[in-house]
Amino acid sequence: MIFADLIQIGLLAVPALAASVLALLPGYLVTARLNMGAAAVTLTLALLLTVARPVPGLYLLVDDLNIVLIVLTTFVGFTTSAFSASYIAHELEIGRLTPAYLRFYHAMYQVLMFAMNLALLANNIGLMWVAIELATLTTVLMVGIYRTHEALEAAWKYFILGSVGIALALFGTILVYMAARPIMGQGLDAMAWTGLLSAASGFDPALLNLAFVFLLLGYGTKVGLAPLHAWLPDAHAEGPTPISAVLSGLLLNVALYAVLRFKMLLTANAGALAPGPLMVTMGLVSAMFASFMLYRRRDIKRMFAYSSIEHMGIITFAFGMGGPLANFAGLLHMAMHSLTKSAIFFAVGHVSQAKGTQKIADISGLTESHPVLGWGLVLGVVAIAGMPPLGIFMSEFLVVSSSFARQPLLAIILVLALLIGFGALFLRLHGVAFGQPVGKSEPVKASYVPMFAHLGLVAAAGVYLPGVVVAWFRNVAELLGG
């Protein structure tokens, strides 16, 4: 048990330690490798945690729900650090990043990993809030790191909208505490997930409802749900690509995880309003809105940012529908989207470096000029658009089929949104990947391993999901309830 506790602490201590060391170390080669090494150690610890589970404490908690996300987060964190090593080398070469900023970048990367692990591990709603705020501030700094007009504007917008969201979430958190206090007494117990969940049936429903509205709006801003999504495309487009990958693949999930935890509280209280319809509505609106917005994009990173809004909408919709099957589909989609979208951003990062631009109109014929990269991007877009037999097809199919049985009308709207998004993605993909290559094109010195590792997992999951994973997800889906 001590062993398990140590692993749990290690998940936080390793990134924190790495961050302070990286802030001091000069030199590209050493720091990039150290960054990878720290991420690898964190991933190993996360994997060990699946075997040895610590007893929940007052501050930290490991259960079936968060362990899935911890493993996913540390895995994508590790592969992104590998991608980042080759991406950043090029940025240094062309002088977009100075050595001082590189140090800052690597330190911030580890602080972000620390904050996300803390948000997932936290057993205390206040602690979780602090962690998500820390993650927000870190990413704000990272988005502004290039110091161009666009990057500064994006970072400022993200900072303002993100902090408003975070502030609303804190108000909701305070209201949850006030709801819990009459039942659980004062102090730390009234803020621990483990205690809250078992006592939730006795809370004042009206107070809990009000709290959830604030929490959904607050953390929903961080998830990027329409109409609170305005920061997301800018932040993705203007920051370094590894950060776009981590934002889309991980941070949005972490914010959604917070919403899910609070949703469980409301579900456990018979008198409270059903959180499902609110989430279903926000999810559908986001998916539909983002699908239409996909058509008018001229910037390739911005386009995939809108695709992230679409997919977060689908996931929120699935969890809003609730029930074992839809929850299962939502979880699966969360994992598949993380893997696919970060793989796409890896590809897009290399593409924009090779072509020296992010404008879709200036990129064409990638499969001719850079065959491996081009076909990798094609595979990624095919996956994200939901073509069989890849993983996203399976999870989207599950979302749609499980909702068709209960709410056919809503399912039709969702299918419509999916088809519209599908059309937009293929329209753009055609121009980017095929035809005559134009403009400048430099060879790419990049490791394709992270990208193909992700896509390989997504492809494998589409064909065959191991029984262990299915059983695990099913168990979590039961936990999440209706």
Next chain:
Amino acid sequence: MTRGLAFDVSHLLAGGMVLASFMLLYQDRVFSLLRVFALHALVLALSVAWQANVQAAPHLYLTAVIALAFKAIVIPVALHRIVVRLGIHRQLETVVGVGPTIMFGMGLVALSIAVILPVLPDADPLAREDLAFALSVVLLGLLMMISRRNAVSQVIGFMSLENGLVLAATGAKGMPLVVEISVAFSILIAFIVIGIFLFRIRERFDTVDVGAMDSFRGERR
């Protein structure tokens, strides 16, 4: 009798914060805006100290001291110096006129009272009224962030919003210190972020007017 006094004073102080929030809404000069914000933080510090007294929760005095030292003194002084150094102490323009903004603010106060009071009918009135005032301060802070185009005013709006959150957190009886410290801490971090941004924005645009950045939206060519 003491019960009545406790209620009246905390009511007065929390109401004072709402009033200070309204005063923030119509300031049209940077320095007076900073002074009113210092007043806002001062009232918050008094209010938190009073809660510490009423609830017999000594750790809340710490929060009060943090609010007083950091938000009523350090931040306004530092922002004052930044403004002087950057030479931007001219008039602030607002997006909407003062009249409509104030009217809208009054609507927000009515809304927060209408939302909070029915939800907590049997809770102690102290916590209930405090929470209604705190929500008003939060919403007024939001309004300020929306109605101003200037980066300094947006930052002040954000900090007044955080003051409202601290008021809410201290009003919730017995809420662990974790949260209060974290709030103060996050403001510290937020301030560093803001400082860096103001500096960078100055470096690039020669103005702290956020409106000047609109033309650099990535989507346009």
